[in-house]
Amino acid sequence: MKPEILSVANIPGFDFPLMESHFTVHKLWQAQDREKLLAEVASRVRGIQATGTAAVEAALIERLPKLEIIACCGVGYDGIDVAAARRRKIPVTNTPDVLNDCVADLAMGLLIDASRGIARGDRFVRAGKWLKGGLPLAARVSGKRLGIVGMGRIGRIIARRASGFDMRIAYHARHQVADVPFTYHAKLVDLAANSDYLVVIVPGGKETFHLVDEAVMRALGPQGILVNVARGTVIDEAAMVKCLQEGVLGGAALDVFEEEPKVPEALWALDNVVLVPHIGSGTRETRAAMCKLTIDNLVAHFSGKPLLTPVG
Ligand code: NAP
Ligand code: 8YV
Numbered sequence: 283m284k285p286e287i288l289s290v291a292n293i294p295g296f297d298f299p300l301m302e303s304h305f306t307v308h309k310l311w312q313a314q315d316r317e318k319l320l321a322e323v324a325s326r327v328r329g330i331q332a333t334g335t336a337a338v339e340a341a342l343i344e345r346l347p348k349l350e351i352i353a354c355c356g357v358g359y360d361g362i363d364v365a366a367a368r369r370r371k372i373p374v375t376n377t378p379d380v381l382n383d384c385v386a387d388l389a390m391g392l393l394i395d396a397s398r399g400i401a402r403g404d405r406f407v408r409a410g411k412w413l414k415g416g417l418p419l420a421a422r423v424s425g426k427r428l429g430i431v432g433m434g435r436i437g438r439i440i441a442r443r444a445s446g447f448d449m450r451i452a453y454h455a456r457h458q459v460a461d462v463p464f465t466y467h468a469k470l471v472d473l474a475a476n477s478d479y480l481v482v483i484v485p486g487g488k489e490t491f492h493l494v495d496e497a498v499m500r501a502l503g504p505q506g507i508l509v510n511v512a513r514g515t516v517i518d519e520a521a522m523v524k525c526l527q528e529g530v531l532g533g534a535a536l537d538v539f540e541e542e543p544k545v546p547e548a549l550w551a552l553d554n555v556v557l558v559p560h561i562g563s564g565t566r567e568t569r570a571a572m573c574k575l576t577i578d579n580l581v582a583h584f585s586g587k588p589l590l591t592p593v594g
Pocket of ligand 2: 333334335357359560
């Protein structure tokens with residue numbers, strides 16, 4: 283008998299046939315009637331497959347008496363009630379490292395786009411506006427000051443990418459990192475005041491909720507550009523809209539939003555904003571690696587082997 287897994291969320295590129303070769307999979311996200319499906323399978327479910335943005339609340343965990351493991355296809359697991367899982371000694375796994383390159387690539391792409399106006403230029407050409415004149419000048423990227431909020435696995439790769447653009451790099455995190463040569467700012471507002479670009483790459487959740495507040499955005503300033511590839515909750519989105527509208531923040535490039543997939547319509551109207559739909563890890567190669575790691579963790583657990591990437 284294959285162990286039964288509850289898939290609580292889909293993610294483009296997830297290899298369900300591979301998971302189904304090892305497990306019986308119940309797709310909660312596909313169910314017309316979630317309650318009916320849960321009533322049918324709850325007593326037999328031994329594992330949950332989630333994603334980086336899926337909610338796995340205490341109520342669901344408590345409803346599954348045989349639950350043994352929660353495997354998250356994503357490095358961020360802020361939607362999962364890890365404390366509730368721990369109370370039942372249920373391990374949680376995630377997918378660190380395999381997505382570092384692609385998320386860092388996207389962060390640099392967003393930064394360059396927001397600064398140089400690639401998407402804006404594309405809209406301009408397609409609308410036939412070039413025939414009537416050119417776009418206003420943009421801002422140079424190379425050699426500028428980059429502030430990175432979070433110097434973890436992905437933050438470090440963003441710094442490496444930015445070094446190739448001769449950027450002067452500084453960062454903020456709760457702790458100074460011993461093995462990076464960049465300037466550390468214990469206060470985020472100081473980092474913002476000394477940056478042309480602020481790239482956010484910290485975990486989501488209560489600890490970082492609205493870490494980037496109005497004061498930070500004002501410190502970044504009217505020429506400053508805010509890039510978010512972390513979680514929407516890390517930035518005070520309403521304050522950001524206001525700062526962008528008033529011109530006290532120069533621009534923003536956003537992969538993540540507070541209430542995905544809802545993006546405030548006020549942002550659609552702003553030409554100094556680049557918007558993409560949470561695609562940081564969205565390449566065929568990276569999704570395949572994330573998916574394999576998620577399934578490998580589940581397989582390891584049910585074979586009695588050590589987990590590959592348990593959450594600490
Ligand atoms: P990581 O290696 O754990 O690094 C997290 C960094 O954030 C560390 O430098 C940490 O340093 C810092 N940090 C944590 N809490 C903080 C706080 N309260 N204030 C300031 N800094 C704080 O994580 P990662 O693998 O780089 O991933 C980071 C996050 O990116 C994920 O959790 C996920 O939410 C997001 N992400 C998004 C996408 C996407 O598709 N857009 C893809 C992958 C990941 P200290 O502990 O010293 O504070
Ligand atoms: C995924 C992510 O897009 O790894 C993360 O934390 O945000 C992304 O890689 C996410 O898991 C989709 O829900």
